[in-house]
Amino acid sequence: MxxxxxxxxxxxxxxxxxxxxxxxxxxxxxxxxxxxxxxxxxxxxxxxxxxxxxxxxxxxxxxxxxxxxxxxxxxxTPTLDPNRHKGQAGKIAVIGGCREYTGAPYFAAISALKIGADLSHVFCTKDAASVIKSYSPELIVHPILEESYSVRDEDKSFISEMVLGEVDKWMERFDCLVVGPGLGRDPFLLDCVSKIIKHVRQFNVPIVIDGDGLFLITNCLDLVSGYPLAVLTPNINEYKRLVQKVLSCEVNDEDAHEQLLSLAKRIGGVTILRKGKSDLISDGETVESVSIYGSPRRCGGQGDILSGSVAVFLSWARHVITSENLSISSKNPTMLGCIAGSTLMRKAASFAFENKKRSTLTTDIIECLGRSLQDICPVP
Amino acid sequence: MxxxxxxxxxxxxxxxxxxxxxxxxxxxxxxxxxxxxxxxxxxxxxxxxxxxxxxxxxxxxxxxxxxxxxxxxxxxTPTLDPNRHKGQAGKIAVIGGCREYTGAPYFAAISALKIGADLSHVFCTKDAASVIKSYSPELIVHPILEESYSVRDEDKSFISEMVLGEVDKWMERFDCLVVGPGLGRDPFLLDCVSKIIKHVRQFNVPIVIDGDGLFLITNCLDLVSGYPLAVLTPNINEYKRLVQKVLSCEVNDEDAHEQLLSLAKRIGGVTILRKGKSDLISDGETVESVSIYGSPRRCGGQGDILSGSVAVFLSWARHVITSENLSISSKNPTMLGCIAGSTLMRKAASFAFENKKRSTLTTDIIECLGRSLQDICPVP
Structure with a gap:
């Protein structure tokens, strides 16, 4: 290290x-x-x-x-126990995927499976669904979201209710939700997703928010404010917008830890994973950093792996804390999820880069997730 | 050499x-x-x-x-610096992909990523989009172009404006555009693309023009004439049509360099990469040749790799010249991009042929791009 x-x-x-x-x-x-x-x-x-x-x-x-x-x-990371049944190692859902973006939700959802979740769902638009399904038969893809272009104004309220009804049938079953990879910025779609987030909070399901989900919550902080099971995973630009919006100032790299701490506190104790050369993580009470491993390649899609990865570890951390009654419970599961997710992602990226160098793509990193986890936490 | x-x-x-x-x-x-x-x-x-x-x-x-x-x-080729963030190693867009052609834009766009660009977009028709998306989750594919068969005459002006509006949202962000792979020859689509080219010139974004893009500009030279950031990459037939149109004569292989020089000069100092056994490159002031490596296999799609490759190197060359203030600035970045793109493509083709012989396909060559760059310009 x-x-x-x-x-x-x-x-x-x-x-x-x-x-x-x-x-x-x-x-x-x-x-x-x-x-x-x-x-x-x-x-x-x-x-x-x-x-x-x-x-x-x-x-x-x-x-x-x-x-x-x-x-x-x-x-x-849970031990693998033959007595367990499907679903007990985690059920993750990704909300994202629209006419333009299909890769991002796929990366997040398949990463969750590759790390060890049992089931990985994607909730996306109809246009995106068949493409995402074609990437992998491993995912369960729900074509239920709608974008403005496919909905007449007079139908919007009805469609919105229908989408929410569909999503509600599932939400309670999930151990963690990832909101944002490839979500796009269509106003009607984002309005539906806002409603989904409000519902999900009632079920106390953790939410990892990335990509366009961060665009959404930066413009409507109430969606996550005061929800301790929310994790935000901004990159440099997304972080800048958050800081400007919440702290009304510019990013201060000299005092990065304190600023992150203040930001997380001001959004009511959500956990923020600020991605960078070192990943900085804070829940408003403590700041931690993950600097080990990593790759200098910055191809698009790595953030999606991270969001899926954090989702799995967060749900595992929560499970360890609640079911096994370890004194680890004094630690915030969102912090643990972020630390573990960041660590695994960085290790997988370093393995992939070792092999593919400049040519490393996101799919290469995903292929290294299993090996990385086995390296840190070997199954005999 | x-x-x-x-x-x-x-x-x-x-x-x-x-x-x-x-x-x-x-x-x-x-x-x-x-x-x-x-x-x-x-x-x-x-x-x-x-x-x-x-x-x-x-x-x-x-x-x-x-x-x-x-x-x-x-x-x-930029050094890989962990302090950089997503996008800084290049954002490339390919305009191409219609009802008939989907492979060509995919080859160009995925090659850009494999060489080291951070983000690679494709702007294509709706029919082509889901197919191109399904080839790889790494690409961001925008289904925004329209062909005549799907647009009524009375809607054409409106649709054209809409397409242009959509494209304009993105264009300024790109480091280089590739126009032509799998574009097809639908008049309405080509008319939209003409307008896109005119807009893009205003942003000073470099444009690599290949395939059906060359058909378009050969019939309307004003689109690129006098734009020093335009690169044309004709094959033997496309070059013949250009020579006939611009110089009103036939191709003269005896005096190939002078003719290429004249051609580039007459189109107002665009850079032309004439593909062949040796690739000849001229910006109207100088002529250079790339003869190293290569493969005797002539499978379709290699030109698409080349166009994506030139796009990445051109944007890197421009960056080196502008940001690092090297005296290399006296050199035209389009020339440097063509030399480097041609070199890498030829080396990858030779590696692929070494392994696959007559069976070598474009995807095999793409798989060798990373190894080729590592061979020339190793990352420790």
């Missing part, structure tokens, strides 16, 4: 370092997580354990930390 | 050769480019450097030179 910035608390400086860390509530939570993740007790008597903990802690500018990324992946 | 024709100025004949070269403005530019490309200073004190330069210069019939092809590829 690379130490990217700042001060690494080596074992020699352990006691001072512990004092420094202990003064921060953020870091106390971090230490708790590291203990919970099974790295070991926090005792002076166990040198190896302390070294492990120290390796896992990187004190970055201000109050943020490089996440103990691989340990998070291991802690929340 | 093979020396195909003419006199190679060996080191022994260096001084005379330099005098001869210096008398030509064309060749002075060539020398400058070679210096700029980092081959080294042009000094008598440095024997190795001079040998390198001499190796790079082949004095062909009249005033044309075999391009120092691999060095051009290396000089304009």
């Amino acid at each position: 690379l130490i990217k910035h700042g001060l690494n608390c080596g074992f020699g400086a352990k006691k001072n370092c512990i004092f420094m860390l202990a003064s921060s509530a953020v870091l106390r939570r971090q230490q708790l997580v590291i203990r919970c993740l099974g790295v070991g007790g926090y005792s002076d008597h166990n040198t190896n354990t302390n070294q492990k903990i120290m390796q896992g802690i990187r004190f970055m500018s201000g109050a943020s930390l490089e996440a103990d990324a691989e340990n998070v992946v291991r802690a929340i | 093979l020396i195909k024709h003419g006199l190679n100025c060996g080191f022994g004949a260096k001084k005379n050769c330099i005098f001869m070269l210096a008398s030509s403005a064309v060749l002075r530019r060539q020398q400058l480019v070679i210096r700029c490309l980092g081959v080294g200073g042009y000094s008598d004190h440095n024997t190795n450097t001079n040998q390198k330069i001499m190796q790079g210069i082949r004095f062909m019939s009249g005033a044309s030179l075999e391009a120092d092809a691999e060095n051009v590829v290396r000089a304009i």
Whole structure:
């Protein structure tokens, strides 16, 4: 694991370092997580354990930390148990796919399956559905959304109700929703999706919001504000628009962690994964960073893999916390989902780049998801 | 690198050769480019450097030179920098794809991605869109063009405006446009595309014109005349029609370089890449030739790879020239794009042929683009 910035608390400086860390509530939570993740007790008597903990802690500018990324992946990935049945490893749905975009929802949905979800659905427009179905027989694709061009004004209210009715039949069954990959910006479609988000919140289903979903919620923050199960995954431009809208200022890279923390807090404790050279993640209480692995290739579609990946890990984290009653419950599952999703995506990208170099495409990265998870969290 | 024709100025004949070269403005530019490309200073004190330069210069019939092809590829290919974000390595759009043709625009667009562009769009008819989408989820396909059969006469003006409006939303964002692969010859569609070309010129977006796009511009030269960011990539028949139309004579292979030079000059300094056993390239001021590599297989679709390839390298060359302020700026980016595109395409074709022999298809060549670029310009 690379130490990217700042001060690494080596074992020699352990006691001072512990004092420094202990003064921060953020870091106390971090230490708790590291203990919970099974790295070991926090005792002076166990040198190896302390070294492990120290390796896992990187004190970055201000109050943020490089996440103990691989340990998070291991802690929340469920064991494969032959007694389990279909659906128990996760049912993910992607809301996206319109006349113009079909690749993005496919990438998000197929990534969820490749990581280990049992079922992956896509809710898209009729135009997009047959194309997305043709990419893979593995996906369940619902052609139910409509764009303005296919709906007369006088039918809009009725169609909107019908779409919502169709979606409602399914929503409660999903462990996580991804809203936005290839959604487009048609006003009627976005209006329907706004209503879907409002309904889904009532079922307490986590929502990962990416791409055009971020365009939607940036213009209507109430859709996610105060919903702790919402995750936003902005890229550089989407983040800029969010910061301008919410904090009424420009992006400040000098104080990136604090600004992200403020942003997440101001949207009522949603979790934000700011994509970049290092991925920064905050839920308004703590900031973590994932810098390991990665690829210098910036082909379109990688964000879609990430959104599908976060969705699966988020639902797994939630399951671990609620069903197994681990002390990990003190940690926010959306934070854990983001850390794990980012880690796996970056590792898969680095594997793909190793092989394909400049020619690396999103499908190449998807093909490396399984190998990456096996590498971090091997199934015998 | 093979020396195909003419006199190679060996080191022994260096001084005379330099005098001869210096008398030509064309060749002075060539020398400058070679210096700029980092081959080294042009000094008598440095024997190795001079040998390198001499190796790079082949004095062909009249005033044309075999391009120092691999060095051009290396000089304009951007380094992969983890600080960059999506889009910065190039956003390419292909205008083509109709009821009959879907493979050609796909080949052009996917080649752009495989070479290293970040985003690749296709603007085509509705009939073609779902098929092109289904070839690959990596492409963004806009089903916005219309053919005569689907438009009533009284709606044509309105539809034409709508198409133009849709395209205009996007055009400014692209680093290069490829017009023609699989465009077809429907009069209404070609009329829309003419209008698109006129708009795009206002944004100073480079345009590579191939296939049916050449049919269009041969009949309406004003569309590209005097636009230095236009590249025409004719095959033997398309070149013949251009020569007949513009120079009112037949193709003269004895004086191929001079004729190409005249042709490019007469169309107001557009760049023409004449495909053949050797690819000849001219912007009306200089002629260069790319003869290295290649394959004897002539399967349909290779021209589409070339057009996508030229588009990426052209946008990279433009970026290098404008942003890095290299003295390479004295070189025309369209010439550099053609040299690099031709080189990579020929190398990929030779790799594919090595493996598949008579059975080599366009998709096999596309699969070799990454390896070819890695071979010329390795990423560690």
